[in-house]
Structure formats: C-alpha cells, structure tokens
Amino acid sequence: MKTITFTVNGQKYTREVEEHKTLLRFLREDISLTGTKEGCGAGECGACTVLLNSKPVNACLVLAVEIDGKEVITIEGIAQDGKLSPLQEAFERHHAIQCGFCTPGMIISAHSLLQRNPNPKREDIQEAIEGNFCRCTGYLQIIEAIEDAAEQLKPKKSKKR
Amino acid sequence: MKNVDMKMHVKGQSVFIDDIKAPIGLLNAALFTSPVAKGRIKNIDISAAQKSEGVAMVITHKDIPGKNQIGHMIADQPLLAFDEIEYIGQPIAIVVADTRKNAKKACQLIKVDIEKLEPVFEPREAYQKGLIHAQKRVLVNGNIEEAFKKSKYIASGRIDSGGQEHFYFETQRALAIPKEADTIKVCASCQSPGAFQHHIAEVLDIPMHKVELEIRRLGGGFGGKESTAVWVVAAALAAKLLNRPVKLVISRNEDIATTGKRHPYSYDYKIGLDENGKILAFEVFLYQQAGGCADISPAVLGRSFLHTSGSYCIPNVKITAVSCKTNIPPNNAFRGFGVPQGTFIIESALFHASEIMGKNIIELKKINLLKDGDFLPYGMQLKKTNAVRCWETLDEKVNIKKRIEAVEEFNKNNQTKKRGISVIPVCFGISFAQSTLNQASALVNIYIDGSVSVSTGAVEMGQGVNTKILSVAANTLGIQKEKVRVDTTNTSRIPNASPTSASTGADLNGMATKFACEELLTRLKKLIAKKTNFFDLDKIRIKDGIVYLCGAKLDYTWEELILDAYNERTDLSCHSFYATPAIYYDRVKERGRPFAYYSYGTSLTEVEVDILRGVYEIVSIDVVHDVGKSLSPEIDKGQIEGAVIQSIGWTTIEQLRYAPDGKMLSSANSYKIPDIKFVPKNFNVMLLENSENPYAVCNSKAIGEPPFIHGLGAYFAILDVLRKIRKDKPLPSLPLTPEKVFMYIYE
C-alpha cells in the first residue's frame, strides 16, 4: 500500500492504493468513477483513455501510484456544471455513438486533440484517434462530430480577439 | 430521431453491468476451462484452489442442482464439463472469491487430469468422419444435370472463408443477486432474455417465474451474446449456491480465446451460364466450421443455405450444407447470421464464371439480378423487389461505367499501384428462419402524471432499437417523445422474449408496441367521446399532447385526459402481442416462405493495391441501401456505416490464428479490427428513396445485418486487382490480408 495525493476532475484526493493496481481499476473501484471503461485491458483499444496532466493515456497501462502529485481528467470531468462541451454535443448531433462503450475514451482523445490543435485536418483526427477503436460506428460519424466541434469552437475564439 | 441514450453516453453516465454499484457481500467469479481440445476428464482436483486466498467456493458439475445443460438447439453443451472435452476453453469449474484477482489465482491451482483424444479441426475432415451437428440439408430445385448440359460456360472449384471475432466492446458478463424465497435476479449482457432465463431455471432447478433476468443495455453484441449462455448461467449458479451476489466478468483475452466466432466455411461450387451470361445452374456444398457443440450453428447454416443464390435469379440449384463438429469453441451468431457466407459463395462462383466467359463481372451481375415474379430456390416468389432499383440508383449516382473506365485509366498510368473495383448487390431475407421466434410482446403503462413507460423484449446494444420503439410509441399515442421512456428488458414484465437478432428487434417489438399504443388510444378516445358527446372516434386525434376534434384543438391536454381516464377507472396499462403473419417453412421439402420480406442494396467499392508490398487502401465506398421508410435515418445510416466497416474487417484484415493443438493464438494485442485510419476517403451512404414496406412496422425495414454484405466489395475489389496480375491459381480464400495478397502475387 502506498499513500498518494492527486486530483481527479479538479477534486483533490489522498488515498491508499495497492502498488500494482492500475489507474483504470483505481478510478472505477476506489473513486467510483465508472465512466472510464475497460475494453481490452491491454493498451490496445483506447476505451480507458483519461488525461494525465493534460496528456491522453491508457488508464489500463498506468499504475495508480503513478498519478501521485498529478492531475487526472476523466469523462465525468468534461461537461462543465452539467453542461455538455461542444465536443460532447457534436457527438450527439452527429450520432457518433452506438453502444457507447468506446465513447468516453473517444471523447477524451478528441478533447485532447482539440486542445492541442483547434483546427485539425481529417488526417490529424485520424492520427489522434488511431488508438481508439470502435466496433460499432464505422468511425465516419465520429470524424464528422470532431470536425464539427472544431468548427463550433472557432467563432468564439475569433470573437475574443 | 437520435439515440436516446447518447446524452448519458457522452458523459460516461450510462450504466453497463460492471458499472452497477456493488451490492453488499458481492463476490467475483472466474472460470477454469479446458487446456485440451479433445479428451475425457479423469479427475478434477480442486483441493488447493479451495484453500486459496479469498476463495468462497469452487463449483464443479457435481454442485449443479438441476440440469447440467445449456445447449441452445441441441442438448450437447454441459455448463460444466464432467466427461468429454470438446474444445480448449470449455468450462470445467467456477471459482468464486472475494476479488476477481483471487478467483483467477485460484483457477491456476485447479488440477485436471484429461485423457487426450485426437482432435479434428478441419470441417471437411469432420464431415468425412461423420462428425456433424444436426442433419445434412439438401435443397434441389429444377433440373441441375440438364441445366449444366445446356450451359455454355461452366466454372467450378473450391474456396474458403474465415472466421471473425465479435470484439463487442463489453465482454461477456453478468451480475446475479439472490432474493427471497429462492428467487434470483440476474443482470446480464445478453441478447436472449427468454432463452437465458430458461437455461438459468433449468440449471438452478427452479421454475422460470423465480428467475428475473434484466438487461439495460449491451456494450455491443453483434450476435455473440445470443446463444451461448455460459457466463450468465455460471454467475447465477454461483449466486444461488452461495446465497450471495456474484459478478462474472471475463477479460478480453478470455473472451477471444473461449467464445464463439463467425463461422469459417469451406465450399465446393459449380456454376453454369448460357451464351448470354444468364445463370442456368448452381451447385454448392457448404461445410460449416461449427466447433465442439452445436450451439446455434445449425440455424446459422440454414440461413447460409437459403442465401446461396444471393441477389440473382437461378432456375436450377442443388445446395447441400453440413454443420461440421470440430474441436474449437462453438461458433455462434455474428451479424449476418450465415448470409455473408452464403452470399460470398455465389459471388465467388459468378466471379470465376465471368473469367471463363471473358465478360465483365459487373455486367454479368446486372443481367442476373432478381426481379418481381422471380422465384427463390425454396419456392418463394418475389414481390416489391428492389434489387434493380438499388443498382440503378447507385449507377445514377456514381456512373458505374465511368468508374470502371477511371480505374482502367489509373492502372494504365501506374505501375506499382493498381486499382480494383467491385459492385455488390444485396438481397437479405428478414425474419427468423425458425418461424416460432417471429413473435414479440410489449407492455405499455401510462401513469397518472401522463408519463409513459414501454417495455418490450428487445435488447438495446447500440443499434438504437429502444429509440425506434420510443418513437413508434410517441407517434402512435400522439405525445411528445420526452413523455415516453423505454424501460429495461425484463423477463418479469415481458415473458418468453425471442432473442434480439436477425435484425428483427425493431420490426417485431416495434409492431407489438404499436398495437399496445393503439389499444390504449382507443380506450382514451372512447373516454373523450363520452365526455364531448362526439362519437366519431376516427375524427378524434391526439397530437403533441393535445386533444383535437375534427381537426379543431380542444383546451384539453394529455395530462388532463390521463387523470380523467384514471378517475373514470380506465385501464391505463396494455400488453400486446405480434406474430409475423404468413411465414412458414417445410424442412423436409425445403420449400416455403421463410421471410416476411427482403432488404436490398447495392454498393461500389474501389481499392488501391500496392503490388510491391501487398498492402492496400480502400479508396471509396458508395452504398445505396433500402431501409423502407426509415424510423430514424441517423440510426439507419450509422448501422450501415458500422456494418460496412465491420464487414470489411472480416473480408480483409481480421484473421484468427490457432496453434496446432487448437489453442487460440489471437489476442487483444494481435487481433486487429478496423481502426479510424481504415475509413475510406470517400464513404457515401444513401438510403433508397420512396421505398415502402407493408410487411414491417410503419413501412420501415430491418437494418442491423443486411448492409454487412456490402463489405464483400473489399474482397472482390482486391481480387479484381489480383486476377489481372495472374489467373494461374485458384481464387484465394477470404480474408485477403496484406500478407495473403503479397503471397498470391509472388508465391
């Protein structure tokens, strides 16, 4: 057991954790955040993607002890005050979801892409989402949703200027 | 209308089995399975496992209170093996412990002594040895010998198609909670509420009314959770024996290694054409790789069998089909349910024939397309056939001839990259081929605040069936969609539900829902009539939650109406039932009307192959698909896109690998499914316009499986390239992996 201090979705926690426990299990079992899913447990599918210090990682490959002193964002932290983010809205608008099991990881990866690159080209989207598999949708509606979200995010920025 | 669950999905709030809050005293189960493909159990030693940390119980066949049997069609599948072993991964014991980890650890301490026997892995070999499930099926129509004599061009050969892992994102799992008086509630990720409830009752030796099986949603199913009940029944058994809640979740690699897949097939074919290219005769033998137990394989085979003529009119046929017993995990349903394999063989045979005749395959297909009045081999005459309409609509959209020319032009100008093209017509029969299953019921409750709850036997697994049902209910009642909620699929509310499969979920359950809503509406209209003294019920309408008389709006809302109805003691709950009319099939004569209607489509696929390396890219896919009058164009479009990509996975990159001893070598790390880079640059899906379908709810058509057939286009477009390079070899088997493409060219 090791004591770690970290934040998840802006909330600070101090917890005891078994050294070998993955971040995925820790989030689901110890923090009761079940939005992050296990699709393969082997670093292949991306269903477990979360942001660790703003970088997307596969939570099934990271150990919980590694988040000591760090900041984690999960799918539950994307909507602000219950309001969907433009990306989440775009996923809904474009019907980029079928069973919904890959969706949390998908949204986290796309969210991170839009933070890094607000103007992604189709190839950038494909590059960023390559590690997120979806068995249901055929991806087209996912690409369209991300493109649209980027579009939605644009005017606000130009207004600010 | 969009999928009603999406708001929760995007926030990570939707609850799947493993997200349900752990009930007090929850235990976790793991399965110990056979390491041997064929053998006989001599001894099972669980003593060390029982003593392992955290273990509550190690369950073997001896502990089963009822029948040790979960065979879906034939009683050949024990829940826990006790004597004969038929495949690696066959369950032998269930270990229940405080944590999943401890349960798995204890599994490794179980010692089983198995006398090894000679396994069979090849379907043809199994057939030679008489190892088949159910009976051989033979369908003869017309006079095949005569027709071959008259044929100017004859092509024959052997070909194979491979399996496919479902890779539904949520692996097999269930949570079982014992309740008072010997009852049990099981929350499961499964597609067959009625059948699985029945298996649980039989294994636990309790009546079905003591088993409540509940399904909220599945993280994908694709058929893989329809027939094999192992994981659901195992959790229920453990909960019952220990009188504690038990959860069983298997890992991705366990799922890949031990669950059924799409059936590989081996085929012998012979096709005869007249001088104009009209198909005169087709003879085919299907060898299905079924696995160690029958599971649902004979039913899958039956559908392949009925679809071997594809979208073509073939007057003389002989179709023979056998489900071969091989020592791998029992294969089961997978989107398309044998139709992709049935269609593959006729498409392959016709492709081969076009080479012999020297005529363009695309033209050859067109002249053989099914038309109204044509008969299918089992004697069903076609009406409202849209095969030609879909083809022509696609042609108008993409100009097939120009596309062929463009490919030829590209190939002239490029040496190392070559393009190939294929057009695939789809004709897919809708209904369960087993007529009994074509029934469904719905329960619609209206509460005194005007909110409505709908329960059906349909299982939501991402295909949007609940959304479609919700919209049928809201439209029929004339109220806003927000007032309606589709409740869980629960065997206590909806008994004896058929599986959600064969793409019939919305057709059957939607129709039952419509009937129930219509009945409720009539009751409400009678009340309005009494209150208003206006007795022409046809002129009373409810729209957007307001009552109208002869088109005039009344100051009377849905909520007021419902409260009045309650006070007047009107029954605000209605159960209704639907059975697809006029379908029947005679298995002895192999004749009948097994399908209510057909779903059609046509697609054009273009690929580019790097002939130095064997790698390829899907350049474009254009699809026209007939969905009737769509209940939700967004959902239907998503179903088509998803099916096409999943199918291209099957026809190109997804390859299962086994060790010589039958052990699955594919794993999460090595089994590749299409990723986002796989999506073609041009991917256009169009729904056929003005298509009406009187045979299903609100003129719609089933959508889950039929578009899977389009994915064959990738195989045949690559084949187009390969055969232009060389024809001195037989047609390569499906899937055409880059490796196989390379070997085909250079070996």
Ligand code: FES
């Ligand atoms: S669950 Fe972590 S990558 Fe699949």
Ligand code: FES
């Ligand atoms: S929506 Fe089911 S896996 Fe992506």
